[in-house]
Amino acid sequence: MSSPPFTDPPENAPAGEAFYTPPPQLPGPPGDPVYQRRLDNPVAELTGGRNWLVLYRSEDAHGAPIAVSGIIVLPHEPPATADGYPLISWAHGTVGAWHMCAPSRDSETSQAHAMNAYPQTLLNHFLDQRWAVAMTDYEGLGVRGNPRHPYMLGKSEANTVLDIVHTARRLFPGQISGRYAIVGHSQGGQAALFSAHHAPERADGLVGVAAIAPANHALDVVRGGAHYPGPNRGYAFTPLFLAGAIGGDPSIRPEEVLSLNARQYWDHVDERCRVGLSWDDSWGRKVTGNYQFKVGYLDDPNDDQEKFNEQLEAMNPDVRITVPVRITQSADDERVRAATTVETVPIIDREVVVRGTDALVEELERTNAGSEPPLSYQFYKKGEIPKPDPDPGELGVHFATINHDLPALTAWLGGLLGA
Numbered sequence: 140m141s142s143p144p145f146t147d148p149p150e151n152a153p154a155g156e157a158f159y160t161p162p163p164q165l166p167g168p169p170g171d172p173v174y175q176r177r178l179d180n181p182v183a184e185l186t187g188g189r190n191w192l193v194l195y196r197s198e199d200a201h202g203a204p205i206a207v208s209g210i211i212v213l214p215h216e217p218p219a220t221a222d223g224y225p226l227i228s229w230a231h232g233t234v235g236a237w238h239m240c241a242p243s244r245d246s247e248t249s250q251a252h253a254m255n256a257y258p259q260t261l262l263n264h265f266l267d268q269r270w271a272v273a274m275t276d277y278e279g280l281g282v283r284g285n286p287r288h289p290y291m292l293g294k295s296e297a298n299t300v301l302d303i304v305h306t307a308r309r310l311f312p313g314q315i316s317g318r319y320a321i322v323g324h325s326q327g328g329q330a331a332l333f334s335a336h337h338a339p340e341r342a343d344g345l346v347g348v349a350a351i352a353p354a355n356h357a358l359d360v361v362r363g364g365a366h367y368p369g370p371n372r373g374y375a376f377t378p379l380f381l382a383g384a385i386g387g388d389p390s391i392r393p394e395e396v397l398s399l400n401a402r403q404y405w406d407h408v409d410e411r412c413r414v415g416l417s418w419d420d421s422w423g424r425k426v427t428g429n430y431q432f433k434v435g436y437l438d439d440p441n442d443d444q445e446k447f448n449e450q451l452e453a454m455n456p457d458v459r460i461t462v463p464v465r466i467t468q469s470a471d472d473e474r475v476r477a478a479t480t481v482e483t484v485p486i487i488d489r490e491v492v493v494r495g496t497d498a499l500v501e502e503l504e505r506t507n508a509g510s511e512p513p514l515s516y517q518f519y520k521k522g523e524i525p526k527p528d529p530d531p532g533e534l535g536v537h538f539a540t541i542n543h544d545l546p547a548l549t550a551w552l553g554g555l556l557g558a
Contacts, residue, residue: 145189145213148310152176152194159238160283161194161206169298169341170305171196173206182252183245185259187266188212192243195306199278199286200294200387207299208281210243210274211307213314214266223316224271225556226307229262230300230323230330231255231274233354235412236288236382241281242274250412253532258324261541265322268549270556271315273307275299277330278386287409289386290379291326291357291454293333300334301342317344320552324541325475328353332456332464332503339461346555347463349548350456352475352540355499358451363493365437366484367428374426375416377401378408384450391450395443398433401426414532457502463512464503465551467544468496469519474537477518517547 152158152174161173178190190212197207218224234240234251245255262272278295279288289295300321308315319342323331328350335348361380364373385391393405407421417423436444468477476495483490500516507514524536524543 145314148172148175150176152192158192158194159208159281165196165204165206167196169197170302170309172306172310175310178210180243180245182247183210183243183255185212185263185266185272187263188214188272191310193303193306193310194282195303197278197298197302199298200289200292205278205285206282207278207302208241208243208276209303211303211310212262212266212272212274213311214269214271216269218314218316219269220316223314224269225316226271226273226304226319227265227552228300228304228319228321228334229258229272229274230296230321230327230334231258232325232327233290233379233413234280235416236279236290236379236408237411238280238283238285238288240412241276243276243281250414253534257534257538258541261545264545264549268553271307273303275303286386287382290383291329291354292383292386293330293454293456294337295386296330297334297337297341300330301338304342318346318556319344320346320555321348322351322548322552323349323353324351325537326354329355329454329456332458332460335460335462335464336458345462347465347552348460349465349467349552351467351544352469352472352537353456353466353496353499354475355455355496356494357454358448359493361451362437363491364428365431366487366489366491368486370424370427372417372423374428374431375413375422377431378405378416378422379413380451381447382408383454384447387450387453388446391446392443395441396432396447398430401431455499457499457506459506461510463515463555464507465515465517465548466496466500467517467540467548469524469536469540470521471524471536472540473535515551517544519543
C-alpha cells in the first residue's frame with residue numbers, strides 16, 4: 140500500500156531567541172500549538188527524522204496556563220501502518236532549573252550538553268522503528284518569562300509530557316496514531332511514572348510506561364545529605380529540590396528553609412544548570428551537608444521546612460498506574476541507587492536510611508496489586524553494565540544503562556505499540 144505524501148504544518152514562529160518568548164494570551168485547550176518551525180539547532184536535532192521545534196499550551200501544577208517548548212520528530216520513513224506513527228513521549232533527566240538548560244536549547248558549550256546529548260542514541264533508535272518522538276522541555280525550561288522549572292513536581296511534569304502528545308496529533312493529523320508510550324530516564328523516569336498516573340484524564344491512547352533509573356524517595360535523599368559534614372557535589376540537587384517544592388507550594392520561603400551560608404548560593408539555581416551548581420564556587424564546595432539548612436531541620440523543622448518535606452515526600456512516584464509498567468535499574472548506578480542504603484554517620488553516631496529503586500518497585504507493586512500485566516522490573520547485576528568510555532560529564536552507569544537496556548526496552552515497547 141502506498142503512503143500518502145507528508146503534509147507539514149506551516150511555519151509560524153519568530154526566528155531565533157524570540158521563539159522562546161510566548162505571546163501574552165494562550166488561547167485553546169492544553170496541547171494546542173502556539174508556534175512551530177523546523178528545528179535549526181543541529182546540536183539538539185535527532186538525525187533519524189524530521190525535527191520540529193514547538194511551543195505549546197500547557198498548565199502548571201495549579202492549572203494556570205503556561206507555554207512549554209519542545210521538539211517533535213517524525214521518522215524519515217513512512218509509517219508502517221495505515222493509522223500513522225506510534226508516538227514515544229520522552230521525559231528527560233535532570234539538567235537544572237534555569238531555562239537555558241533545556242534540551243531544545245542545547246549547544247556544545249552548554250553546562251547540560253553531556254546530559255542532553257547522551258539519550259540521542261536511544262531516541263534515534265526509536266525513529267528507526269518508525270515511531271515518532273515528542274520531547275518536552277518541561278515547565279520553566281526553554282521558555283522565558285515562566286517561573287523557574289519546578290524540579291520533580293509530578294503534576295507539572297505530567298502535564299507537559301502528556302500535552303505534547305496532543306500537540307503532535309494536532310500538528311500532524313493522520314501521521315500520528317492514537318497509540319503512544321512514555322519513556323523517561325532519571326528525573327524523567329519519575330516524570331514518566333507520574334505522567335502515566337495522570338494520563339487517563341489528560342491524554343488517551345497510552346499503552347505503557349518505561350522508567351529507566353527513576354528518581355525516587357527525594358525526602359530520604361535530602362535528609363540523608365543533611366546529616367553529613369563536608370562538601371559534596373551531590374548537594375547541587377538541594378536547590379533543585381527546593382525549586383520544585385516552591386513550585387508545589389509557593390508559600391515556602393527559601394530564607395526559612397536554608398542556612399545563612401546556603402542562601403548565598405540560592406540564586407545560582409536561576410543562573411546555572413545542574414553541573415554548574417556542582418562547581419567549587421557553588422553548592423559543590425561552598426555548602427556542607429549538615430549546614431545546608433536552617434538550624435532544626437532534622438529534629439525540629441520550622442513551618443517552611445515542614446512544607447518543604449511534604450513536597451519532597453509527594454515527589455516519590457509511588458502512584459496508581461493503569462497500563463503496563465517497566466522499570467530498569469543497575470546495581471552499579473551511583474546516582475539513583477538500587478538498594479536501600481543504611482549508614483551510620485560518623486561523629487554523631489546516627490543511622491541514615493535512604494530507600495532506593497528496589498523499595499520503589501515494592502511500593503508500586505503494592506499500590507498496583509492485581510494489575511495485569513504485573514510490573515516488569517529489569518534489574519542489572521553488578522558488573523553487567525560498563526561505564527561509558529570515554530565518559531564526558533562523568534555520566535557513569537546511570538547513563539550507560541540507557542543504551543545497555545535498549546534492545547530489551549525496544550522489544551517491550553514494540554509488543555505494546557503493535558509495530
